[in-house]
Amino acid sequence: MYKQSIILIRILLLFVVAILGSVSFVNAQNEDWSAPSAADKIVNPLKGNSDATKKGKKLYKQMCAICHGDQGKGDGIAGAALDPPPGNFITKKVQAQTDGAIFWKMTTGRPPMIAYAEFLKEEQRWQLVNYIRELGKYK
Ligand code: HEC
Known part of the structure; x- marks a missing residue:
């Protein structure tokens, strides 16, 4: 039971990371695009x-x-x-x-x-x- 909830929490964390990652990806697109x-x-x-x-x-x-x-x-x-x-x-x-x-x-x-x-x-x-x-x- 304890092990299962640890796994569940890990999966949830992965989701949170994925969602945050996609949000910052979208924001990055709104930045001005300059060539080096x-x-x-x-x-x-x-x-x-x-x-x-x-x-x-x-x-x-x-x-x-x-x-x-x-x-x-x-x-x-x-x-x-x-x-x-x-x-x-x-x-x-x-x-x-x-x-x-x-x-x-x-x-x-x-x-x-x-x-x-x-x-x-x-x-x-x-x-x-x-x-x-x-x-x-x-x-
Ligand atoms: C699918 C649609 C699409 C096609 C097809 C496309 N572009 Fe673009 N292009 C974009 C978008 C969207 C941006 C803005 C990207 C950004 O600002 O991050 C862009 C930006 C640019 C820029 C930078 C403009 C700036 O503001 O400095 C250049 C240069 C450019 N494209 C050239 C081309 C050339 C040349 C072609 C054909 C070979 C082409 N693009 C085909 C969608 C397209």
């Missing part, structure tokens, strides 16, 4: 390359617009219910970041956005950085 300062030093090898920007546009429409919206305003249909919401690329908050930081974010990801390191080649990620810059020009 080292990311600012990564140089965009495709800067000013309009052919790369064009390829970035194609990739963007295929893979990102569904959440980030056609114009990059963070208003894609699949992004509507997400918390935090998808980034709005035409804002100063995004455009003030370095190419390296934007590259780092799409490489690393943060839930609910996946990390694109495995799904897009480095070159493709830089093409997307170029296109995100392009979107920033049309406010």
Whole structure:
């Protein structure tokens, strides 16, 4: 009897830990997302390359617009219910970041956005950085 209640208490404790863990996970998502300062030093090898920007546009429409919206305003249909919401690329908050930081974010990801390191080649990620810059020009 004594042993059983110890086991029961342990199971209860596990639940409490799991619940607390998920709560702090949710809170972590509401914190501002900044790239580490080292990311600012990564140089965009495709800067000013309009052919790369064009390829970035194609990739963007295929893979990102569904959440980030056609114009990059963070208003894609699949992004509507997400918390935090998808980034709005035409804002100063995004455009003030370095190419390296934007590259780092799409490489690393943060839930609910996946990390694109495995799904897009480095070159493709830089093409997307170029296109995100392009979107920033049309406010
Ligand atoms: C499932 C929806 C979804 C898709 C698809 C998606 N994203 Fe995101 N993205 C998000 C969300 C949500 C955030 C905000 C994450 C956060 O703040 O923690 C985000 C944030 C970002 C940011 C950071 C913006 C900022 O405020 O600094 C970049 C850059 C980005 N996404 C690029 C991309 C690119 C490039 C693609 C396509 C290859 C893409 N995303 C596809 C949901 C998505």
